[in-house]
Amino acid sequence: MKKTEVSIAGVTFKNPVMTASGTFGSGMEYSEFVDLNRLGAVVTKGVASTPWPGNPTPRIAEVYGGMLNAIGLQNPGIDVFLQRDLPFLAQYDTRVIVNVCGKTMEEYVAVVERLGESRADLLEINVSCPNVKEGAIAFGQNADALYAITAEIKKKARQPVVMKLSPNVTDITEMARAAEAAGADAISLINTLTGMKIDIQRRTFALANKTGGLSGPAIRPIAVRMVYQCAQAVKIPIIGMGGITCGDDAVEFLMAGATAVGVGAASFSNPCAAAEVLDGIEDYMERNNVEDIHEIIGCVH
Amino acid sequence: MKQKRKAVCRVLSQTEMAPGIFDMQIETDLGAQALAGQFVMVYPKAESTLLPRPISICEAEDTKLRIVYRVAGKGTEEFSGYGPGDQIALMGPLGNGFPLLEADGKRAVLLGGGIGIPPLLQLAKSLPGRQTILAGYRDHRLFLKEDLEKAGDFYAATEDGSAGIRGNVLDALKEYRPDAEILYACGPMPMLRAVKAYAQEREIPAYLSLEERMACGVGACLGCVCTTVKRDGHSHVNNARICTEGPVFEAGEVDI
Numbered sequence: 001m002k003k004t005e006v007s008i009a010g011v012t013f014k015n016p017v018m019t020a021s022g023t024f025g026s027g028m029e030y031s032e033f034v035d036l037n038r039l040g041a042v043v044t045k046g047v048a049s050t051p052w053p054g055n056p057t058p059r060i061a062e063v064y065g066g067m068l069n070a071i072g073l074q075n076p077g078i079d080v081f082l083q084r085d086l087p088f089l090a091q092y093d094t095r096v097i098v099n100v101c102g103k104t105m106e107e108y109v110a111v112v113e114r115l116g117e118s119r120a121d122l123l124e125i126n127v128s129c130p131n132v133k134e135g136a137i138a139f140g141q142n143a144d145a146l147y148a149i150t151a152e153i154k155k156k157a158r159q160p161v162v163m164k165l166s167p168n169v170t171d172i173t174e175m176a177r178a179a180e181a182a183g184a185d186a187i188s189l190i191n192t193l194t195g196m197k198i199d200i201q202r203r204t205f206a207l208a209n210k211t212g213g214l215s216g217p218a219i220r221p222i223a224v225r226m227v228y229q230c231a232q233a234v235k236i237p238i239i240g241m242g243g244i245t246c247g248d249d250a251v252e253f254l255m256a257g258a259t260a261v262g263v264g265a266a267s268f269s270n271p272c273a274a275a276e277v278l279d280g281i282e283d284y285m286e287r288n289n290v291e292d293i294h295e296i297i298g299c300v301h
Numbered sequence: 302m303k304q305k306r307k308a309v310c311r312v313l314s315q316t317e318m319a320p321g322i323f324d325m326q327i328e329t330d331l332g333a334q335a336l337a338g339q340f341v342m343v344y345p346k347a348e349s350t351l352l353p354r355p356i357s358i359c360e361a362e363d364t365k366l367r368i369v370y371r372v373a374g375k376g377t378e379e380f381s382g383y384g385p386g387d388q389i390a391l392m393g394p395l396g397n398g399f400p401l402l403e404a405d406g407k408r409a410v411l412l413g414g415g416i417g418i419p420p421l422l423q424l425a426k427s428l429p430g431r432q433t434i435l436a437g438y439r440d441h442r443l444f445l446k447e448d449l450e451k452a453g454d455f456y457a458a459t460e461d462g463s464a465g466i467r468g469n470v471l472d473a474l475k476e477y478r479p480d481a482e483i484l485y486a487c488g489p490m491p492m493l494r495a496v497k498a499y500a501q502e503r504e505i506p507a508y509l510s511l512e513e514r515m516a517c518g519v520g521a522c523l524g525c526v527c528t529t530v531k532r533d534g535h536s537h538v539n540n541a542r543i544c545t546e547g548p549v550f551e552a553g554e555v556d557i
Contacts, residue, residue, distance in 0.1 A: 025521035053538040060514040061526035062352045072525045076537035216351045268516045
């Protein structure tokens with residue numbers, strides 16, 4: 001039996017395969033396709049202190065090798081999340097990472113505090129969504145702002161804190177260092193890249209929000225590069241994601257220095273993608289006589 | 302029994318019924334339990350295409366599924382090239398479908414516009430008795446006409462006046478004035494808005510099948526929402542997922 005267990009901030013995961021926030025709801029919908037017990041963790045869609053309606057439609061546009069989305073963090077709010085979504089996930093033998101969003105520092109902190117008594121294993125702080133006007137990415141594109149919000153959340157959080165970084169910056173290592181310096185227990189990257197598609201027949205934007213976040217295989221080389229750069233820059237663990245569709249893709253991220261990986265848009269093209277990524281990693285380990293996943297984590301540098 | 306699943310199936314036949322409108326028969330039991338108005342996600346094979354395409358079910362039997370769709374982009378272009386024996390990946394059946402019990406003891410009128418016409422066939426076959434079907438086409442190529450004539454009293458409108466009355470399906474509704482007690486409609490948004498207004502004026506129920514860009518098709522991504530009049534039970538905002546709570550909504554429930 002190959003060893004796939006990994007640990008982040010003292011929390012152990014049976015394997016490094018997680019879902020990427022926003023692509024998997026709270027697991028309920030995809031549980032008909034993926035045995036959630038197999039996953040290292042389910043990472044839930046961003047939740048705020050109150051329900052958010054999100055952006056107007058169209059919110060989705062396909063592009064070559066990927067997609068743009070501008071959902072705008074629609075979510076039912078922390079009350080419903082605690083009453084409905086977390087208890088659903090409690091039925092499964094998997095870790096739960098709760099993604100937290102907000103418009104202001106106070107809103108982030110309010111959600112973090114509400115989650116303090118919950119069964120959430122880790123908190124992932126969304127400071128990188130490109131589709132909302134206030135909060136989110138405003139905290140993630142400036143190292144001082146990122147430091148401040150990370151430090152504030154660390155003061156209040158009962159669970160380890162993962163800061164989810166935006167690739168829409170000049171130097172992602174500067175953000176990684178700021179998060180680490182402020183006490184973040186881990187970082188996850190990358191969130192989507194801001195993009196645009198124009199509908200040439202209608203002579204307007206394909207998305208009602210004009211811009212959207214680019215995800216899917218098209219962004220994978222950028223994500224691998226940024227994971228690698230951050231792995232060289234900080235000591236805290238990294239959860240890597242961006243265009244992972246199969247085990248081999250995930251192995252790239254692990255070799256670049258990620259301790260765990262997130263499967264995102266791939267679930268849309270293949271509802272069983274998360275489980276198949278795990279199969280693929282195990283298959284890679286088998287084919288290459290890797291006994292312990294740690295043999296390949298960060299092996300390329 | 303109605304649980305959705307994904308399966309690789311086999312194309313039985315495909316014909317082009319009108320320019321850009323394709324009629325595909327697929328060998329599968331995926332639709333065995335499907336309700337009229339539900340849809341399937343069809344997965345393109347090209348690696349440049351990430352997302353499945355939502356396509357309404359035209360007819361569903363125990364071992365056969367029929368979709369009639371319009372080529373609108375890269376994915377449907379690819380599907381249109383499939384022939385007998387080719388593999389096709391589907392997930393379904395998805396969505397809620399048209400409510401049938403609401404038509405009990407009422408005279409139902411079915412309204413279809415363009416590529417919104419195909420799901421009316423399964424609906425007409427599922428409703429008891431014979432319904433009035435009004436369909437709006439671009440021109441005289443009245444795809445599915447023969448099938449719909451078997452299922453109900455069929456009237457067409459065409460934009461260019463080359464068959465039926467000139468105009469759209471709302472013009473046909475006003476021309477033929479069927480004594481409707483309940484409406485079922487599928488078609489472009491301006492048509493659905495007009496159907497809603499028509500139904501509200503006459504104080505009769507209308508069930509509208511909506512369409513939106515989708516990514517997952519199963520309710521996880523929140524890409525395909527529509528604005529609802531009341532707070533939605535799942536989302537806790539005035540938004541419902543077209544793929545899951547829909548695609549069919551009572552006209553008064555949605556702000557379109």
